[in-house]
Amino acid sequence: MDLLIGLGVGLVLGLALGMLLVQARAASAAATAAALRDQVEVLRAQQQAGARADGEESLVLQALAPVNETLRTMQKTVSDLEQQRHAQHGQLAEQLRHTQATAERSREAAEALASAMSNNAVRGVWGETQLRTLVESAGLLHRVDFDTQATITAESGRRRPDMVLRLPGGKSMAVDAKVPLTAFLESASATGAERDRLLAEHARAVRAHVDALAAKQYWTGLDTSPEFTIAFIPSEPVLAAALEQDPSLLDHAFARRIVLASPVSLWAVIKTVALTWQQQALSDDARQLLVLGKELYGRLALLGERADTLRRSLSRTVESYNAFAGTLESRVLVTARKLDALDESTVIGTPGMVEVEPKALAQPELAPEVEPLTR
Known part of the structure; x- marks a missing residue:
């Protein structure tokens, strides 16, 4: 009996628990369904908002399409400019290297020239070469219009001027191509007071050269020659530097019958001589x-x-x-026609x-x- 009562009570309790469980599950399902519905609504709202955003973004993109195209063009231009800059940078670097190498070669050549010019014999040959090139460019002919290293007998003794120019009318004129260059070449690498001292020394050397050349009196050994000698200075800066340091140098030279001539002034004189020869x-x-x-x-x-x-x-x-x-x-034919025996076909x-x-x-x-x- 107690067993039956226990079974009945257990059955009732089980049914009650089952109903409670079913109710709990139903409530949970309802809550889940409500939550799902809420999530669906949220997703639908998000979808609609996304659609609206996409539409607005599409409109913005359409409005910004020209700007986008301009930006792409600018980006391509910037890229091209960057490539050109790299190429130009490489070319500039190559040119700088080439310029540096050229400057180095020029420096070496200048040093070699300065070293060579320190020799008096080399300076003399250089001056004579410059002088001969100048007169030939003006149209004079060697051994016709001028002679080099011709020996003459002047009042100061036997002399050998660097060149004797032949003038129309049997006249002639002596030209000397030697010039002091030691102090001038040294001044090129000096600065300040040392440079001024060397240039002053150069001017004194040119003045001494004028005095030595005047003492030779080349014109006394030439037939019908102007009473002066041309002192050819093969470089314009060399003569300009001496005149700048000693403004009275020209008057000093003229007083001693020496004419200081640079390539420009001497070319004008020689061209005049060539024209005179043409007129002659x-x-x-x-x-x-x-x-x-x-x-x-x-x-x-x-x-x-x-x-x-x-x-x-x-x-x-x-x-x-x-x-x-x-x-x-x-006379003759009249008598000849009287010859009856003469054949008429042979009558003259x-x-x-x-x-x-x-x-x-x-x-x-x-x-x-x-x-x-x-x-």
Whole structure:
């Protein structure tokens, strides 16, 4: 009995628990369904908001499309400029290296030149070469218009100027191409007071060179020469530096019959000499042409005389022929026709008369009155 009561109580409790469980599950399901519905609503709202955002973004993108295209173009331009900058940077670096190498070679060449110019013999050859190049560029010919290293006898003794320019009319002029350069070359690498001291020393060296050149008196050993000597300074800066340090240097040189000439001024002088030679050549040609014209005129006169003599000879020949024809016709043929036994086919025909007279020369140069010139 107690067992049955226990089973009944357990059954009732189980049913109650089952109903409670079912109710709890139903409540949980309802809550889950409500939560799901809320989530669906949230998702739908998010979807709608996303759709609206996408639409607005699409409109913004459409509005910004030109800007986007411009930005892409600018990006491409910037990229191209960057590439060009890299290329130009490489070219500039190469040019800088080339310039540096060239400057280094120039420095070495300058040092070598300065070292060579420290030798007096080298300086002399350099000056003579510059002088000869200058006169040849002006149109003068070696051994025709000028001589180099010609030995002359001056009042100061036997001398050998670097060049003797030949002038029209048998005149000549001496040119010296030596120049002091030691102090000037040293001043190129000096600065400040040391440079000023070297330039002052250079001016004194040029003045001493003028005095030494004046003592040689080259003009006394040349025939019909201007009484001065040209001191050729092969470089404009060399002469300019000396004149800047010693403004009275030109007057000092002129007083001693020395003309300081740079390449520019000497070229002008030599070009004038070349032009004078050309004018002299033209004058000689004109004079020769005049002589030939007079000679030709005289010979034409002689030819006219000979032609008139020939005309008179032809006239005498025509007269002789006409006399012969008249005698044959009026004397010989008359007697010949009387020969009855003569075959008529062999009778000599009647000769014709020559009526053409030789034309006389009418020009006064060819007239017989012109006094004949013996050639």
